[in-house]
Amino acid sequence: MAVVYDKYYQVENLFGEPYPELIEFLSNWIKKGTLLDLGCGQGRDAIPISRMGYKVTGVDNSRVGIEQMNRIASKEKLALKGIVGDIFAFEDFRNFDIVLLDSMFHFNKKDKKRETDFIKELIDKIKNEALIIFCIQDSGNKVKILKDIVNDTGKLEKMTENEFEYVYKDAETKHKSRTKYKMLVFSK
Numbered sequence: 452m453a454v455v456y457d458k459y460y461q462v463e464n465l466f467g468e469p470y471p472e473l474i475e476f477l478s479n480w481i482k483k484g485t486l487l488d489l490g491c492g493q494g495r496d497a498i499p500i501s502r503m504g505y506k507v508t509g510v511d512n513s514r515v516g517i518e519q520m521n522r523i524a525s526k527e528k529l530a531l532k533g534i535v536g537d538i539f540a541f542e543d544f545r546n547f548d549i550v551l552l553d554s555m556f557h558f559n560k561k562d563k564k565r566e567t568d569f570i571k572e573l574i575d576k577i578k579n580e581a582l583i584i585f586c587i588q589d590s591g592n593k594v595k596i597l598k599d600i601v602n603d604t605g606k607l608e609k610m611t612e613n614e615f616e617y618v619y620k621d622a623e624t625k626h627k628s629r630t631k632y633k634m635l636v637f638s639k
């Protein structure tokens with residue numbers, strides 16, 4: 452079934468470069484183990500992370516995004532596997548040292564319960580000492596909601612919190628928009 456991002460991803464590399472803060476954190480992390488990128492899109496993060504030596508699995512419900520990512524992975528012989536699927540149906544969290552969720556939660560009225568339940572389940576199922584990295588738009592009370600969910604579980608310890616600006620450039624109109632972002636890294 453086609454999803455809305457199949458259309459957006461007609462533009463290759465739609466979201467541009469990964470955040471330098473994310474790349475820096477993962478380059479400095481000594482154990483380049485297994486990483487699960489939930490909602491990996493076209494591989495904006497998953498591709499450079501696998502080039503660093505991590506063994507990456509990306510899940511996204513956009514077949515177009517996954518096919519673009521898998522093409523690059525196969526051309527460069529990367530340890531990167533893209534799966535077309537619904538992240539809310541994914542369960543196999545125990546196999547990963549790091550789980551990344553970049554721009555995946557909005558906590559809108561209609562999605563808040565489902566997203567909250569999913570984050571709690573994820574925290575419950577990841578193995579001890581695994582990391583979760585959230586990159587989230589710092590607008591409204593999204594960051595507070597996320598922190599409250601995490602705190603409620605009492606299972607994670609915050610390692611880092613970075614604030615940065617994400618500059619999105621529209622390929623067609625050349626319009627630039629600037630958005631405040633936070634990267635929050637927790638360990639179990």
Ligand SMILES: C[S@@+](CC[C@H](N)C(=O)[O-])C[C@H]1O[C@@H](n2cnc3c(N)ncnc32)[C@H](O)[C@@H]1O
Nearest residue numbers: 456466490491492495511512513537538553554
């Ligand atoms: C804002 S984009 C972020 C993409 C990528 N994480 C990045 O930062 O470049 C959101 C992505 O989530 C995917 N997505 C949304 N809901 C999903 C779901 N339930 N299961 C799998 N992927 C989903 C979309 O297809 C899209 O690729």
